[in-house]
Amino acid sequence: MNSPTRTLVVVAILLATAAGIQAADKPNVLFIAVDDLRPELGCYGSPAAITPNLDKLAKDGLLFNRAYCQEAICRPSRASLMTGTRPDTTGLTHNYVALRELAPDVLTLPQHFIAHGYEAVYLGKVFHPGDTDDEKSWSRAPASRIKGLEKPVGFALPENRAIHQEDPTETVNVAAKQPTVVAKLLTQFNAGWKGSLPEEGDNAATN
Numbered sequence: 001m002n003s004p005t006r007t008l009v010v011v012a013i014l015l016a017t018a019a020g021i022q023a024a025d026k027p028n029v030l031f032i033a034v035d036d037l038r039p040e041l042g043c044y045g046s047p048a049a050i051t052p053n054l055d056k057l058a059k060d061g062l063l064f065n066r067a068y069c070q071e072a073i074c075r076p077s078r079a080s081l082m083t084g085t086r087p088d089t090t091g092l093t094h095n096y097v098a099l100r101e102l103a104p105d106v107l108t109l110p111q112h113f114i115a116h117g118y119e120a121v122y123l124g125k126v127f128h129p130g131d132t133d134d135e136k137s138w139s140r141a142p143a144s145r146i147k148g149l150e151k152p153v154g155f156a157l158p159e160n161r162a163i164h165q166e167d168p169t170e171t172v173n174v175a176a177k178q179p180t181v182v183a184k185l186l187t188q189f190n191a192g193w194k195g196s197l198p199e200e201g202d203n204a205a206t207n
Contacts, residue, residue, distance in 0.1 A: 026117060031109075033078075033126050039067075050159040075099075075128035082108050082127060082137075098131045110137040 040048040043058035070080040075095040076087040083106050087093045091102040099106065110120035119139040123146075127133055134141065155161045 029113070029118075031126070033124075035074075035125060049163070050157055075131060078126070078128050079131075082110075084109070095128065099127070099133065100131075100136075108133060108137045114139060 040046045041051045041058070042049070042055040043051070043063060069077055071077045071087050071093060073095055075097075076090075076092045079085075079090060079092050079099045080087055083090070083099070083103070085103070085106060090099065090106065091097075092099055110122070113120045114137075120137065121139055121142065122132075123142045127137070132138075155164060
């Protein structure tokens with residue numbers, strides 16, 4: 001092998017190594033936000049839905065067994081999650097004021113990623129509709145439609161369609177089958193709230 005060829009090979013190896021190091025230092029991050037999703041997933045032991053893909057994701061990653069909602073409505077809850085600040089810190093406690101009106105200089109999670117060399121892009125509902133913070137929090141406008149991908153309607157898996165057809169109130173009736181914190185709270189709520197909150201040691205997952 002002559003010298004120029006050896007030089008090209010060495011450069012190629014160095015570039016490949018550098019790319020591998022950079023990828024390891026800056027991995028891709030996928031954030032999935034779902035509205036009103038209680039732990040009604042297979043990975044939490046719930047029979048309310050068949051969720052093999054999310055179960056696999058939970059098995060390969062980190063599954064949180066306790067979670068708390070900062071506010072019981074959408075905009076302040078999502079703003080709190082995306083900024084790491086409490087609603088009483090930002091002053092955002094309802095759906096009728098924009099986050100930037102109350103906290104114009106607050107740093108959001110995607111802003112932090114952009115500041116560290118990432119491209120931050122969203123699709124669907126991450127912030128509250130009408131308060132998406134496109135100018136500061138995202139690298140580009142979201143895709144409104146993906147070519148070749150149909151808009152989802154109903155349940156994708158036939159097993160979930162069967163559950164829903166058998167009992168449309170399955171997600172509520174699951175309280176009778178699953179002794180979790182959520183189930184206990186649902187049972188107490190439906191009974192007119194009798195008794196106390198579950199003990200601190202109780203867990204939101206059965207596995």
